[in-house]
Amino acid sequence: MKYYLLKEIVGYLSEIAHSIKLIKRIDNNIIIIEFNNKNSLYFDLSKGNSSIFKREVEVRAKKEFNAPFDVVLQKRFYNSKIESIELYNNDKIINIKVNSSSSYKKLTTILQLEFTGKHTNIIILDENRVILEALRHIDEFSSSRVVKVGIKLDEISKQNFIPKIEKVDDIEEYLYKVYNDIESKNIENYKKQKITQVTKKLKKLEKTISLLPKKEELEEESDKLYEKANLILGSIHLIKPYQKSFITYNYEGKEIEISLNQEMSASTYSNDLFKKAKRAKHKALNIKIEKDNLEEKLEFLKRMVHNLKSANSIDEMEFLYPKKQKNQTKTKKSQQYESFFFEGYKIMLGTSERENIYLLKNSKASDFWFHLKDRPSSHVIVQNSKKTIPDRVIEKAASICAKFSSDYGGNYEVDYTQRRNVKIQSGANVLYNPYTTIGIKI
Incomplete structure (x- = not known):
């Protein structure tokens, strides 16, 4: 996020935020903080894509988050009184300092929200800036700046540049717009993904339908098999063992040569042809039903694509075509x-x-x-x-x-x-x- 936007948001919160009524993680990198009376802001600390936004309808948590970070977050900030909100060290870091009373003593805690590129993180600190918990723990092998429970947090090296300052006319309106822009982009990407998945199934089904044998072809095959079987059966007394073929006349009176199967007797081969003819005839009778069922499935998938294109939210698309x-x-x-x-x-x-x-x-x-x-x-x-x-x-x-x-x-x-x-x-x-x-x- 840009420095001047964080400065505007800190100024806005300093004026309106006096307490934290609710705080929790609703996604892997997103927390919701409800200030005062139902004034909720969302803080997304995704690396390389951090943001702060507001939305009209509250986001439902994707799952229950019960990691040590979430436990400390609830314990230290739930129903707490805000002492100060500031840009820490004049950098892209928001510090929310709160006081909460336990049964033993008053606790001072700092919620450090770092919108600083590779260091993007949420860190919970005590009043001496010792780390109580963090969204991302970082060891000495990964970075020179270690983020571990129980150690004092090192400062981030400040960048030597003068940040560009711009004025935001209505910060609340801007925060709603941030969400709407993010949601529009997410919806379009999600829509493409879902439609691609359905289209892939649709094309596969179209190919299956195109490869189905035609009823007329199966009926013709059945008739030919029946005729051949009957001609063999009619000449069975003339066929010698191991004979490869014989000459006879078909139903139209034309002389034809009938090939035989060398691996079985003429009578067995005739029975085998009768079975194949019967199967082809049965398949011809049922192929229309099979094709109709597949075409109705195809129609369903086409309507699914149409409905996904018309969907206005990720929830609606996930309802229509959920992940497997x-x-x-x-x-x-x-x-x-x-x-x-x-x-x-x-x-x-x-x-x-x-x-x-x-x-x-x-x-x-x-x-x-x-x-x-x-x-x-x-x-x-x-x-x-x-x-x-x-x-x-x-x-x-x-x-x-x-x-x-x-x-x-x-x-x-x-x-x-x-x-x-x-x-x-x-x-x-x-x-x-x-x-x-x-x-x-x-």
Whole structure:
């Protein structure tokens, strides 16, 4: 960060910050400090990319941080009174000095936030500048400036230059803008990453579909195999052992030469051809179903790309297409539907008629069922064991139903009811009553 921005922020905090109500780490290199009454600032001490920002909605911690650094941070700064906030040594280092009372004595602690390139760090010091804890511990083999618990912190060598000073008209507005700029950049990068992952799967599926044998070709293959098998069977009494081929007439009366398999008898070879002909005929009957299912999966992936492009936050993209967890591949392959997780609820989406039928047959009476009003759509099931589900879950499930049933944005109506009120007519066709309708904009 630039020196003049840190100076402006220190001036701003010196005026408005009198106490620290809450302090904690919410990401590997980010801490949140709530000053006074819900005035929160975020301090990102990532090396080479440090920043300070504010945001309208509080960031949720990605996990619980319980390292020694976090324990000391809470113990020394939670509900503490601020004694001073300054730029230490007139460098790009913020010192927040606080006093907190324990059951034994008054404690003075310094939170040193270093925005100094390779030395970027968060260090907790006592009143004598002895290190109590640090975000990054640095030994004597890594740097001439050691950061270890129990030793006095060495000073950072000051740079010999005159910092450029600029005026920031509204520092709060600037802090919000910092976050918005960071978030916009992160969203674009994350979006590209997610879309690339889905597109890769999409192209692989397109290749699989293109390599599927055609129904007509399989039927033609089956007919040829049946004819050859019958011709061998009809001439079985004339074929001598170890004969490589024989001359006969086909169904059209034309003279043809039939080759034989030297590794088996003519009768065994004829039976083998009958089996292959039967398999080809069966495959021809099922190839359309297989192709339809794959094309519906392809359509789902295309809609996933469209929905990722329309997403406005990383949370939304992570919800739509979460990172793969360990051992997830095996589970996904055995799963006959797409699934999403939201606020502890499992939301299941059918992407084909086969998957819709599966969801209808395997859902419980207490589950909630969603479908676009008066038009074809995917079936969505929310697993549930109670009489109701939260409004936010209803909105999310209805949104999924609309997003993966239509190619266009707009306003849609989605009907929903408990599964016990849905009667299967045939396949995935149903009748349902009573039900509620919710309007969704996508």
